[in-house]
Amino acid sequence: MGDNIGTDLKAEIKKMIVETLNMQDITPEDIEDDLPLFGGENTLGLDSIDAIELVMAVQRDFKVRIDDQNLAREVLKDVNSIAAFIQSKAE
Amino acid sequence: MIIESFKHNMAAHCESGTLTALLKHKGLEIAEPMIFGLGSGLYFGYLSRTPNLNFPMFILRTKPGKLRKKISQRTDIKFNTKRFKSQDEAEQELDGLIAKGIPVACQVDFYYMDYIPQWERVHANIHFITIVGKEGDEYLVSDSYFPKLARIHKDNLRKARFAGGYLAPKGFRYYIESVPETVNYKKLIPVAIKNTINNMIGVQPPFIGVRGIRTFAKKLQAWPKLTRDVDHLSHEIMKINVFLEDQGTGGGGFRFLYATFLRQASEILQNKELEEMSKKMMEIGDGWRNISYFAAKIGKNRDLGPEKLQELGQMINERADAEEKFYKELKLVVNKIK
Numbered sequence: 001m002g003d004n005i006g007t008d009l010k011a012e013i014k015k016m017i018v019e020t021l022n023m024q025d026i027t028p029e030d031i032e033d034d035l036p037l038f039g040g041e042n043t044l045g046l047d048s049i050d051a052i053e054l055v056m057a058v059q060r061d062f063k064v065r066i067d068d069q070n071l072a073r074e075v076l077k078d079v080n081s082i083a084a085f086i087q088s089k090a091e
Numbered sequence: 092m093i094i095e096s097f098k099h100n101m102a103a104h105c106e107s108g109t110l111t112a113l114l115k116h117k118g119l120e121i122a123e124p125m126i127f128g129l130g131s132g133l134y135f136g137y138l139s140r141t142p143n144l145n146f147p148m149f150i151l152r153t154k155p156g157k158l159r160k161k162i163s164q165r166t167d168i169k170f171n172t173k174r175f176k177s178q179d180e181a182e183q184e185l186d187g188l189i190a191k192g193i194p195v196a197c198q199v200d201f202y203y204m205d206y207i208p209q210w211e212r213v214h215a216n217i218h219f220i221t222i223v224g225k226e227g228d229e230y231l232v233s234d235s236y237f238p239k240l241a242r243i244h245k246d247n248l249r250k251a252r253f254a255g256g257y258l259a260p261k262g263f264r265y266y267i268e269s270v271p272e273t274v275n276y277k278k279l280i281p282v283a284i285k286n287t288i289n290n291m292i293g294v295q296p297p298f299i300g301v302r303g304i305r306t307f308a309k310k311l312q313a314w315p316k317l318t319r320d321v322d323h324l325s326h327e328i329m330k331i332n333v334f335l336e337d338q339g340t341g342g343g344g345f346r347f348l349y350a351t352f353l354r355q356a357s358e359i360l361q362n363k364e365l366e367e368m369s370k371k372m373m374e375i376g377d378g379w380r381n382i383s384y385f386a387a388k389i390g391k392n393r394d395l396g397p398e399k400l401q402e403l404g405q406m407i408n409e410r411a412d413a414e415e416k417f418y419k420e421l422k423l424v425v426n427k428i429k
Contacts, residue, residue, distance in 0.1 A: 048332075048387070049332070049391055052332070052380070052387060053384060055342075056381075065347075066342070067341065067342050067343065067350075067351075068341045068342055068347070068348075069336055069342050070103065070236060
């Protein structure tokens with residue numbers, strides 16, 4: 001997933017994540033496209049509150065609404081999946 | 092044995108999702124939001140006291156089972172429903188139905204759905220799943236909250252179907268006997284919308300509908316007196332987020348799901364005003380999502396002083412104002428529909 005999606009969009013998403021969640025020790029460049037955002041080890045380690053914050057940020061910054069929690073689980077897997085969702089809504 | 096023709100899909104909410112999947116299996120194509128709207132599922136209730144729960148709670152949709160009953164009353168869809176006293180009888184009957192190729196919806200305690208990660212599972216007797224097969228000692232489960240067909244051991248399913256406590260399932264199951272060729276949407280949509288309007292701004296007790304939202308905002312200020320300590324208060328405040336976003340609400344306390352119903356209704360009835368109302372309901376859902384986030388944040392940070400609870404109460408009161416205005420406007424729109 002995500003091979004055909006512009007790197008600019010992914011960079012914007014990474015910036016949104018870092019700024020929205022006020023991450024002090026992580027820069028957008030540190031986040032790999034396929035790094036899982038939630039879960040245990042080898043993930044960005046986000047929690048459910050971060051999730052709702054990201055849902056609201058995606059709507060605010062990219063004007064697309066994630067209106068279903070099951071959808072949110074799929075969309076917020078990693079940067080690739082967020083980018084794919086935003087692009088699918090733009091088409 | 093697996094009922095191959097049954098198509099598994101995820102859904103926003105287990106009860107409407109299960110119903111939608113079973114209707115599709117029977118040949119009636121209908122979307123989940125339409126089921127939710129036609130069953131007048133949107134609701135609000137602030138419950139100060141509930142059996143077996145020692146803390147107030149609020150609900151954002153009608154009582155479990157009511158959606159299906161409303162659909163049954165309003166359409167020619169025929170359901171076969173049954174509760175059981177005997178666990179053996181319930182299991183044997185279920186096996187017999189599956190052997191006949193009939194997918195069966197069961198009310199269960201969500202906690203026993205062990206294909207869901209443990210940290211996501213809580214005891215809640217109001218979950219609905221569809222049993223679509225059995226292999227050895229395992230049942231094949233279509234669960235709206237799980238991306239693919241799951242498996243559950245028969246012993247676990249027994250525990251889930253016969254869990255005790257508030258709203259105990261008592262082995263409740265249903266399946267669909269027959270569906271009509273078509274549904275008279277033009278007739279039913281206004282009826283269903285009027286029912287929801289009545290639930291929200293009609294003559295209701297102070298804990299129901301828009302009055303209930305205001306009661307919630309007010310009573311919330313006294314929650315510190317009802318809790319043991321700040322950890323307990325934090326837990327209860329964070330549950331606001333869970334009820335609004337995670338309990339199969341589809342997000343925004345079912346308001347997004349209802350907004351989608353209004354959009355679909357506008358397309359069916361060719362009614363632009365309903366489309367506008369759909370957009371307004373989406374915005375109302377956004378407001379509930381803000382409340383959800385605010386509650387989660389102050390709960391997590393233990394930032395629970397009186398001023399924060401007042402701020403939360405103010406946000407909830409704003410939802411009451413927005414919803415009251417919305418339903419009054421919706422009433423004018425729906426009364427014009429011929």
